[in-house]
Amino acid sequence: xxxxxxVTNELEVQKRIAYTxxxxxxxxxxxxxxxxxxxxxxxxxxxxxxxxxxxRLSELxxxxxxxxxxxxxxxxxPNKLHEKHSSHxxxxxxxxxIRSMGIGMELIAKxxxxxTFPIEISLSFLDTESGRIGIGFLTDITxxxxxxxxxxxxxxxxxxxxxTVAHDLNSSVASIVGLSExxxxxxxxxxxxxxxxxxxxxxxxxxxxxxxxxELLLFASMKKEDIDISEVNMKEVIESACQRLxxxxxxxxxxxxxxxxxxxxxxxxLWVEEIWLNFISNAIxxxxxxxxxxxxxxxxxxxxIKYNVKDSGEGISDELKAIIFNDKxxxxxxxxxxFGLGLSIVRRIAEKLDGYVSVESGPxxxxxxxxxxxxSL
Numbered sequence: 001x002x003x004x005x006x007v008t009n010e011l012e013v014q015k016r017i018a019y020t021x022x023x024x025x026x027x028x029x030x031x032x033x034x035x036x037x038x039x040x041x042x043x044x045x046x047x048x049x050x051x052x053x054x055x056r057l058s059e060l061x062x063x064x065x066x067x068x069x070x071x072x073x074x075x076x077x078p079n080k081l082h083e084k085h086s087s088h089x090x091x092x093x094x095x096x097x098i099r100s101m102g103i104g105m106e107l108i109a110k111x112x113x114x115x116t117f118p119i120e121i122s123l124s125f126l127d128t129e130s131g132r133i134g135i136g137f138l139t140d141i142t143x144x145x146x147x148x149x150x151x152x153x154x155x156x157x158x159x160x161x162x163x164t165v166a167h168d169l170n171s172s173v174a175s176i177v178g179l180s181e182x183x184x185x186x187x188x189x190x191x192x193x194x195x196x197x198x199x200x201x202x203x204x205x206x207x208x209x210x211x212x213x214x215e216l217l218l219f220a221s222m223k224k225e226d227i228d229i230s231e232v233n234m235k236e237v238i239e240s241a242c243q244r245l246x247x248x249x250x251x252x253x254x255x256x257x258x259x260x261x262x263x264x265x266x267x268x269x270l271w272v273e274e275i276w277l278n279f280i281s282n283a284i285x286x287x288x289x290x291x292x293x294x295x296x297x298x299x300x301x302x303x304x305i306k307y308n309v310k311d312s313g314e315g316i317s318d319e320l321k322a323i324i325f326n327d328k329x330x331x332x333x334x335x336x337x338x339f340g341l342g343l344s345i346v347r348r349i350a351e352k353l354d355g356y357v358s359v360e361s362g363p364x365x366x367x368x369x370x371x372x373x374x375x376s377l
Contacts, residue, residue, distance in 0.1 A: 013047070013049065013070070014070050016045070016131075017045065017050075017069060017070050019130055020045070020051050020052075020128060020130045020131070020133065021043075021051050021052045023129070024043060024051065024052050024128075025052065034052075034054040035054060035055060037054065037056060038056065038139075039056060039137045039138055039139050040054065040056045040057030040059075040060045040138035041053065041054040041057060041136070041137055041138070042054075042057055042073065042076070042135070042136045042138065043133050043134070043135055044089070044134045044135075044136070045131065045134075046134075048073045048074070048089040048090075049071065049073070050068045050072070050073055051133060052069065053068060057138060060109070060117070060140055061109065061110075061111045061112055062111050062112035062113060063112050067112075073085070073089065074086070075110075077109070077110060078108060078110050089134070092125075092134060093125075093132065093134065096125040096132065096134065097123075098123065098124045100121070100122050100123070101121040101122065101123050106118065107119050109138060117142050118140075118141050118142055119138050119141060120138070120141050121136055121137065122136070122137040123137075169209060169212055172206075172208045172209045172212070173205075173209070175202075175205045176205040176206065179198045179201050179202050179205075182198060183195065183198055200251065203247075204248075204251075207247065207248075211281070227268045228268070229266055229268060230267075231266060231377070232264055232265050232267045232272050232373075233269070234262045234263065234264050234265060234297070235258075237269055237273045238258060238262065238276055238295060240273055241273050241276035241277045242280065244277060245277065245280055245281060245284065248281065248284050249284065252284055252287075252289075252291055254284055254287070254290070254291045254293060255290070255291070255292045256280075256293045257292070257294045257295065258295045259295060259296040259297065261297070262295070262296075262297055263297050263299065263305050263375075264376045265305050265373040265374060265375060265376055266353075266373065266375065266376045266377060267353045267374075268353065271349045271352070271353065272353075274345060274349060275307075275371050276307075276309075278343060278346050279346065279369045279371075280293060280309055282311070282343070282369065283309050283310075283311035283367075283369075286311060286313040286314070286367075287311040287313045287366075288314075291311060291312055291313070292311075292312040293309060293310065293311055294308075294310040295307075295308065295310075296308045296310070299375070303374055303375055304355065304372040304373065305372065305374075305375055306371075306372050307370060307371050307372075307373070308368050308369070308370045309368070309369045310366060310367070311366050312366050313367060314363065314364060314366075315363045315364055315366055316359070316361045316363075316367055317363065321359050321361060324359060325343050325344065325347040325357055325359075326344070326347075343369075350372070350373070353374075354373075354374060355371060355374065356371070356372050357372070358370045358371075
């Protein structure tokens with residue numbers, strides 16, 4: 001008897017739901033309104049049963065109206081939130097009012113295929129001859145959340161980057177100011193050799209500041225969607241980077257050996273040149289008194305080309321290798337001794353071009369800095 005009674009009660013519930021849905025769809029004003037809204041709309045009764053959904057909510061969830069009519073609203077809610085959401089529905093019908101739902105909370109909805117998406121919900125209610133119904137207006141905020149996440153990520157990067165920039169610029173400015181004051185001090189009896197040496201130090205500091213500012217501008221404008229990926233003539237790009245470093249190359253009598261078999265890749269030439277510029281510049285600065293640099297490449301089986309810059313320096317520790325491309329590690333300032341800003345840029349560029357970076361090194365064995373980009377199509 002109890003089972004039969006439950007079946008009878010369920011039939012009565014379904015009849016009332018169908019009747020209410022008919023009332024809503026029969027009202028031209030309501031039907032036109034919900035059909036024209038950009039938000040998904042769901043009507044429910046006091047038990048949280050679905051009376052009607054509009055076409056937009058069908059698009060968002062993959063359900064047709066007839067599939068969800070009479071179903072619990074939980075059909076749109078991830079399983080782990082069912083109990084909590086049911087209590088919210090009861091509370092709403094106890095004190096119904098027009099309001100936003102879940103302010104400050106991360107709300108998500110579930111599709112027919114069980115995938116989820118972030119939403120915003122506004123609640124309202126309507127009194128009809130068949131009773132009070134709740135109305136939920138659902139907005140898909142996937143695009144907004146993606147933009148917010150990207151903005152937050154970029155702000156974190158900018159904070160870390162600003163710290164590194166300030167540190168490096170302050171170091172260069174202090175050096176230039178100190179050397180300049182030494183040169184203009186009339187009590188300093190400097191020889192011609194000493195005078196020329198300090199002038200070169202000032203010029204080197206100025207070039208470093210120029211490089212930092214150029215990298216800052218590059219980072220500020222670094223958006224993948226603004227570039228066209230095409231075949232990069234890697235030999236030309238390497239030659240251009242070396243030309244920009246010609247004064248440092250001449251000053252330190254650098255030997256640069258470039259492999260004859262440098263392969264082209266898919267990328268963006270201006271960004272790729274910055275990678276070479278930073279790798280070669282570091283090889284010059286940390287390659288000893290007369291640096292020897294070897295530039296080569298090899299094709300990987302995974303569809304990437306590996307480009308290498310090998311230096312003749314002292315090498316770097318395992319501790320530094322683990323964080324050298326990461327500008328957010330607190331230990332980096334202590335360990336890098338001048339590495340860092342450019343390498344952080346290199347990592348970002350490689351990742352923006354769907355590539356990656358690596359370093360191989362050991363104390364007294366020099367270092368090989370590498371970046372990987374996809375083969376040209």
